[in-house]
Amino acid sequence: xxxxxxxxxxxxxTVAHHIQQALANDICAISHRSAAYKAMHQHxxxxxxxxLQIPTTHQILFFASATEIWERLIQNCVSKxxxxxxxxxxxxRFFAISQELQRPCSKIEAAWGEGFFFDxxxxxxxxxxxxxxxxxxxxxxxxxxxMQPLSIVYEYAAANPTALISLDVxxxxxxxxxxxxxxxxxxxxxxxxxxxxxxxxxxIASERVLEKxxxxxxxxxxxxxxxxxxxxxxxxxxxxxxxxxxxxxxYLLGKxxxxxxxxxxxxxxxxxxxxxxxxERFFHEKGNYSFYVKNKEFRSPTVLTIDTLRPSAExxxxxxxxxxxxxxxxxxxxxxxxxxxxFPTHQVAEIADLLGF
Amino acid sequence: xxxxxxxxxxxxxTVAHHIQQALANDICAISHRSAAYKAMHQHxxxxxxxxLQIPTTHQILFFASATEIWERLIQNCVSKxxxxxxxxxxxxRFFAISQELQRPCSKIEAAWGEGFFFDxxxxxxxxxxxxxxxxxxxxxxxxxxxMQPLSIVYEYAAANPTALISLDVxxxxxxxxxxxxxxxxxxxxxxxxxxxxxxxxxxIASERVLEKxxxxxxxxxxxxxxxxxxxxxxxxxxxxxxxxxxxxxxYLLGKxxxxxxxxxxxxxxxxxxxxxxxxERFFHEKGNYSFYVKNKEFRSPTVLTIDTLRPSAExxxxxxxxxxxxxxxxxxxxxxxxxxxxFPTHQVAEIADLLGF
Numbered sequence: 001x002x003x004x005x006x007x008x009x010x011x012x013x014t015v016a017h018h019i020q021q022a023l024a025n026d027i028c029a030i031s032h033r034s035a036a037y038k039a040m041h042q043h044x045x046x047x048x049x050x051x052l053q054i055p056t057t058h059q060i061l062f063f064a065s066a067t068e069i070w071e072r073l074i075q076n077c078v079s080k081x082x083x084x085x086x087x088x089x090x091x092x093r094f095f096a097i098s099q100e101l102q103r104p105c106s107k108i109e110a111a112w113g114e115g116f117f118f119d120x121x122x123x124x125x126x127x128x129x130x131x132x133x134x135x136x137x138x139x140x141x142x143x144x145x146x147m148q149p150l151s152i153v154y155e156y157a158a159a160n161p162t163a164l165i166s167l168d169v170x171x172x173x174x175x176x177x178x179x180x181x182x183x184x185x186x187x188x189x190x191x192x193x194x195x196x197x198x199x200x201x202x203x204i205a206s207e208r209v210l211e212k213x214x215x216x217x218x219x220x221x222x223x224x225x226x227x228x229x230x231x232x233x234x235x236x237x238x239x240x241x242x243x244x245x246x247x248x249x250x251y252l253l254g255k256x257x258x259x260x261x262x263x264x265x266x267x268x269x270x271x272x273x274x275x276x277x278x279x280e281r282f283f284h285e286k287g288n289y290s291f292y293v294k295n296k297e298f299r300s301p302t303v304l305t306i307d308t309l310r311p312s313a314e315x316x317x318x319x320x321x322x323x324x325x326x327x328x329x330x331x332x333x334x335x336x337x338x339x340x341x342x343f344p345t346h347q348v349a350e351i352a353d354l355l356g357f
Numbered sequence: 358x359x360x361x362x363x364x365x366x367x368x369x370x371t372v373a374h375h376i377q378q379a380l381a382n383d384i385c386a387i388s389h390r391s392a393a394y395k396a397m398h399q400h401x402x403x404x405x406x407x408x409l410q411i412p413t414t415h416q417i418l419f420f421a422s423a424t425e426i427w428e429r430l431i432q433n434c435v436s437k438x439x440x441x442x443x444x445x446x447x448x449x450r451f452f453a454i455s456q457e458l459q460r461p462c463s464k465i466e467a468a469w470g471e472g473f474f475f476d477x478x479x480x481x482x483x484x485x486x487x488x489x490x491x492x493x494x495x496x497x498x499x500x501x502x503x504m505q506p507l508s509i510v511y512e513y514a515a516a517n518p519t520a521l522i523s524l525d526v527x528x529x530x531x532x533x534x535x536x537x538x539x540x541x542x543x544x545x546x547x548x549x550x551x552x553x554x555x556x557x558x559x560x561i562a563s564e565r566v567l568e569k570x571x572x573x574x575x576x577x578x579x580x581x582x583x584x585x586x587x588x589x590x591x592x593x594x595x596x597x598x599x600x601x602x603x604x605x606x607x608y609l610l611g612k613x614x615x616x617x618x619x620x621x622x623x624x625x626x627x628x629x630x631x632x633x634x635x636x637e638r639f640f641h642e643k644g645n646y647s648f649y650v651k652n653k654e655f656r657s658p659t660v661l662t663i664d665t666l667r668p669s670a671e672x673x674x675x676x677x678x679x680x681x682x683x684x685x686x687x688x689x690x691x692x693x694x695x696x697x698x699x700f701p702t703h704q705v706a707e708i709a710d711l712l713g714f
Binding site for chain 2: 001003005007008009010011015016019023026028029030031032063064065067068070071074096097100101102189191196197198199200222224225226227228242243244245246247248249325327
C-alpha cells in the first residue's frame with residue numbers, strides 16, 4: 001500500500017533507514033541532558049534552518065503536535081484579542097481552542113473551499129479592535145484543499161504591524177516558502193510534508209513572540225507551566241527541551257531535513273507543482289470529477305480536493321484495490337469528495353502509478 | 358553500551374523487532390481515525406489493562422509526557438487545594454507546576470532521601486484545608502531513589518475519602534503493584550520501566566477524576582483545551598485520541614506490555630527484587646560506597662542511589678570504559694552519587710556483567 005492520505009501519510013523513503021541508525025546508535029537511550037543529545041538536537045535545528053532558510057532571529061521550539069501549538073500560542077500570546085481567519089475545519093478548531101482557554105477571540109470567515117482576499121471590509125473589522133494580539137492564518141486548510149496565497153497574509157501583516165502573525169503550514173511545509181521576517185509564528189506537525197511518524201510539532205517563533213509571552217507573564221497572566229515560551233526558549237538556546245521530548249522524532253526530523261537539503265528544496269518544490277499539475281490534468285480529462293476549489297489562485301498543490309459525482313467510497317475502494325490509499329472528504333464533505341496528498345514523500349513514479357492504472 | 362541510566366534507559370530487548378513490524382505494517386501511515394488505528398489502540402489498552410490489572414472503572418489516557426500529565430491533572434482537578442508530598446526534585450517540580458498554573462496549592466515536605474509516614478502532624482495540616490481536591494504522591498522519586506511504601510499512601514487515601522489521590526509511578530512501573538481501587542490518577546512516561554522511546558505519557562484515571570474535571574468545567578473554570586479530560590475520556594472509550602497522537606509509541610507500548618505479560622509480571626517483579634539485592638550486596642561489600650536512602654523501607658529497587666566517597670565522575674567513567682552507562686547524582690547530589698536503574702529491560706546477566714568486571 002502507498003498512502004496518499006493528507007496526514008498521517010506515507011513515510012519519507014529514508015525514514016526506515018534512519019530508524020535503524022537511531023537504534024544502532026542508542027539515540028533512544030541517551031539522556032536528554034547529555035552532550036550527545038545536545039549535538040543531535042543542534043543538528044536537527046541546523047538542518048531545518050538551512051532547509052527552510054530560517055533566520056537566526058527565530059527560535060525553533062518542539063511540541064507534541066500542532067494541536068498543542070494552537071493551545072500554547074493562545075496561552076502565551078493573547079490577553080486582548082486573537083483574530084482567527086476561518087475557512088475550514090482546522091482553522092475553526094484553532095478558534096475553538098481560543099474559546100476553551102477563555103481568552104478574548106473572534107473570527108473572520110470565508111466559505112469552505114474559499115480563501116481570504118485583502119479585503120476592505122475585513123480591514124474595517126480589524127480596526128474595531130483597540131489591541132490585536134495575534135492574527136491567525138492557515139496556509140493550507142487540509143479539510144478543504146485551500147492554499148491561502150502568502151502575499152495576502154503579508155498584506156495583513158503590513159497593515160497590522162503591532163499584531164503577531166501566526167501561520168499554520170501543517171500540510172504545506174516544506175513546499176511552503178515562508179518569508180519568516182513577516183511571520184512571527186509558523187508551525188507544523190511532522191507526519192505530513194516531512195513524512196515522519198506522528199508525535200512532534202514544530203514552532204518557528206520570532207523574538208516578538210517571546211517578548212509577548214514575557215509581557216503576559218509580567219502582567220501575572222498564566223501562560224501555562226512547563227511549556228511556557230519563556231522557559232522553552234531558554235532551553236532551546238542550549239539545544240535542549242524542558243521535559244524529556246520525543247527524542248526519536250527530533251532525530252528523524254533532522255535526518256529527513258538533511259536528505260531534503262541534499263535533494264534540493266527547489267527541486268522538491270518544482271516536483272510538487274509538476275505532480276499536482278499531473279493529478280489535476282488527469283481528473284480534468286477523466287470527467288465525473290471536478291475540483292472543489294474553484295479559484296485556481298487558492299487551489300492547493302499539496303492537498304488536492306476533488307468532488308466526486310458518485311459516492312467517494314467507490315473511488316477510494318477502486319484506488320485501494322490498486323494499492324493506493326487516498327483520503328475521503330472531511331466532515332461535511334465526507335462521501336462527496338476525495339483528497340489526495342502530494343507531499344515530498346510521494347515520488348513522481350508513484351503519482352504516475354496512481355494515475356496510470 | 359548498555360544504559361543503566363534512570364531514564365531514558367536501555368530500550369526493552371524486543372523494541373527493535375516491534376519497530377520493524379510497525380514499519381512493515383504501515384503503522385505510522387494509517388489514519389488515526391481508521392478502523393486499523395482503533396484496533397491497534399484497543400490492543401495496547403487491553404495489554405496494559407491485563408499486565409497491570411487495571412479495573413474497567415479506570416480509563417487509560419495518552420499524553421506526550423509525564424510532565425504534561427502534571428499540568429493536566431492540576432488544570433482538570435484543582436480549584437480549591439492541591440497538596441503535594443515533596444521529597445525530591447520531581448515532586449518539587451510538580452508542585453511548581455501547580456503554582457505556575459495559579460491554582461491553590463501547598464506542599465508537605467520530607468528531606469531528600471526520606472519518605473513519608475502516616476504522621477499525626479501531617480494529618481493535622483491536611484485537616485486545616487476545608488476542601489482538598491487532590492493529594493499528590495510520588496511512588497519513586499527518581500532524583501533520590503526513595504520508594505514511598507504504597508501502604509502509607511493508602512492510609513492517607515482512606516483518611517481523606519473526598520480527595521483525589523494521584524501517584525507518580527514514572528520510574529517504578531511496571532514493578533509497582535498499584536491497587537487502582539485506592540488511587541485515582543496513576544501516571545508514568547514510557548522511557549523508563551517500559552524501555553520505550555520517549556514521547557508518550559500514560560494516565561490511568563478513575564471515574565472520580567472525570568467527575569471532578571466535569572464539575573470544574575460546569576463551574577466555568579478553564580480546564581485547558583484539546584486535552585480536557587472530558588474530551589479525552591470520550592475519545593478513549595472509542596479507542597481514539599483527540600489529536601493525532603504518537604501512534605508508534607502507543608503501538609510499541611502495547612507490544613511490550615504483551616511481551617511482559619507473556620514473560621509474567623510476577624517474574625518481572627521477583628527478578629527486579631533479586632537484581633536490586635545483588636546490586637546492594639555488591640556495593641555493600643565493595644566499601645567506598647553507602648546507600649543514600651538509609652531507611653530500607655524506603656529504598657527503591659528500581660533506582661538505586663549510592664553515595665560515592667570519591668567524585669562520582671570516577672565511578673561513571675570506570676563503568677563507561679566497561680561498556681555501561683550509569684547515572685550521576687541529581688542536582689544537589691551531582692558529583693557525590695551514582696544512580697543505577699534496575700528496570701525490566703535490564704537482564705539478570707547484564708547486572709552480573711555490570712558487577713562482575
